[in-house]
Amino acid sequence: MIEILPDKCDFCGCCVGVCPEDAIELKEAEIFIIEELCTNCAKCVWSCPIEVLVFNRNGVKKNAEK
Amino acid sequence: MQKNKYDVVVVGAGPAGSMAARFAAEKGISVLVLEKDRDVGYPVRCGEAVSRKGIEEFIPSDPKFIATTIDKFSFIAPDGTEVVIPLEEEGYILERRIFDYELAKTAAKAGAEIMTRAYVNGLLFDGDKVSGVKYEHQGEQKEISAEIVIAADGVESRVGRWAGLKTHIDFRDMESAVQITAANISVDPETCYFYFGEEFAPQGYFWIFPKDKNSANIGLGIGGDRNRKKSALTYLNNFMEKHYPGASVLTVIAGGVPCVPTLEKIVAPGIMLAGDAARQVNPLSGGGIASGMIGGSIAGTVAAESILNKNPDHIFEYEKRWNDRLGKRHRIFDRIKNGIYNFSDEQFNSIAHAAVKLPVEKRSLGNIFKTALVNKPALLVDVAKVFFTK
Structure with missing residues (x-):
């Protein structure tokens, strides 16, 4: 599953723009993945300019919400 | 109320x-x-470059939001060949x-x-x-x-x-971008610099947009498919270590630029x-x-x-x-864009070598793109449409 590292995030919205499922919620300085919608396609991981999103293969559920 | x-x-x-x-x-x-x-x-979240004409349609130019006025572009090929193009219409670097x-x-x-x-x-x-x-x-x-x-x-x-x-x-059409505003550097405050090639910004470009003679927006955007292999941030860090190791960083921003038709x-x-x-x-x-x-x-x-x-x-x-x-x-x-998107370093170098031979008064953006796309006649028509007609 995909994890967002909020301490590294700049809240730029690049990941939101490429998410095909509308599965990322971004407020002013708060971001999280809406897990019911996420399909783990990893496009957000690939497009993040500053390596904030990681694909966690072991699938441990961990809420990245601040 | x-x-x-x-x-x-x-x-x-x-x-x-x-x-x-x-x-x-x-x-x-x-x-x-x-x-x-x-x-x-x-x-x-912006490189802050704009043409004067582009803003004056909506708001008069005002020194309080203009960091510097740009009168030329400098394109730098992967082998270091620099092509300077005087601008027909001046540009600005804004304080967004x-x-x-x-x-x-x-x-x-x-x-x-x-x-x-x-x-x-x-x-x-x-x-x-x-x-x-x-x-x-x-x-x-x-x-x-x-x-x-x-x-x-x-x-x-x-x-x-x-x-x-x-x-x-x-995600391939989203340019993954990162930029710092760096101080304690030396730049020409009237030139926007664009670097091309594998080392700087594959499927995009690397920019230095001056804010004044000692500070600049320095950043890059790369295609999502390339960001997947090596992040925009890594390219930026490599450039800064090599070219501006003593720079102070005033801001760091990330961003996505949707480089697609509407x-x-x-x-x-x-x-x-x-x-x-x-x-x-x-x-x-x-x-x-x-x-x-x-x-x-x-x-x-x-x-x-x-x-x-x-x-x-x-x-x-x-x-x-x-x-x-x-x-x-x-x-x-x-x-x-699609015509030049995947150009190799050799292609960028040979465009630059041809362009520097043009006399300065013939160096325009349109002529540079004509040089770049000389082997793609269909795209030459497109270049003519957007660069040689108003």
Whole structure:
């Protein structure tokens, strides 16, 4: 599953723009993945300019919400 | 005093949102702008380069939001060959945090109300028609009705999706970008520098846009497919270590630039998209300030006409006016972009070698692209359309 590292995030919205499922919620300085919608396609991981999103293969559920 | 119903609600107070609000409000209808951040104009997510003409259509040039005036571009090929191009029309590097503020003030002056820290998180519907927005403000969930919603909510736009518009773009078409503002460096304050090639920014370019002689916006954008293998941040760090090891970094920002032609549908019943949300960025340059203001101004004008004429279907006129003004042009820019997108270092070098042989007075952007695309006749026609006709 995909994890967002909020301490590294700049809240730029690049990941939101490429998410095909509308599965990322971004407020002013708060971001999280809406897990019911996420399909783990990893496009957000690939497009993040500053390596904030990681694909966690072991699938441990961990809420990245601040 | 805030009302519970407006003719137009604009989501986002960037250049597109502010111009949509201003052009709508100038026609005497009621307009409310909802901005998710606490400040209009901040954080800045932009290289801040724009042509003078691009802003003066909407606001007079003012030293308080112009960091420096640009009179030439410098293109640097992978082998270091530098091609300097004098600009026919001067450009600016803006102070976006002040510029956006001033634009919002023009909207307010026209009668638009503006609210910050108002995070739009849903739409209201009347049947199939959008009839307002849901938003969060100071911890409270609220609703507001609108005849028309204009979504200028940026690259991260979700509002359009909720209305059924296809705003999602392929990650390969999203340029992954990162930029620092560096101080304690030495740059020519009148030149914008663009670096090309594998080392600097594959499927994109690396830029140094001066803010004054000792500071600059330094950044890059690369295609998503390349960012996947090596992040934009890594390219930037490598460049800075090599070229400006002593620089002080004043700001670091990330961003996505949707380098695609405008979405096919930017209107649905009760809703219009503008700016980055509509993908109105110039897909070749990645520039979106001027085109966003144009998109916003058309959206605002058409929205007001629709309200005043009591004709909800009139908002579809926006697509036609946008396409006539810039949309068709952007499709041409997109074809040119695709023509040079995957050029090798050798190709960039040979373009530069040919271009430096041109006398300075013949070095224009159009001539450089002609040189670059000499083996692609179909694209030469496109170059002629956008660079040699007004």
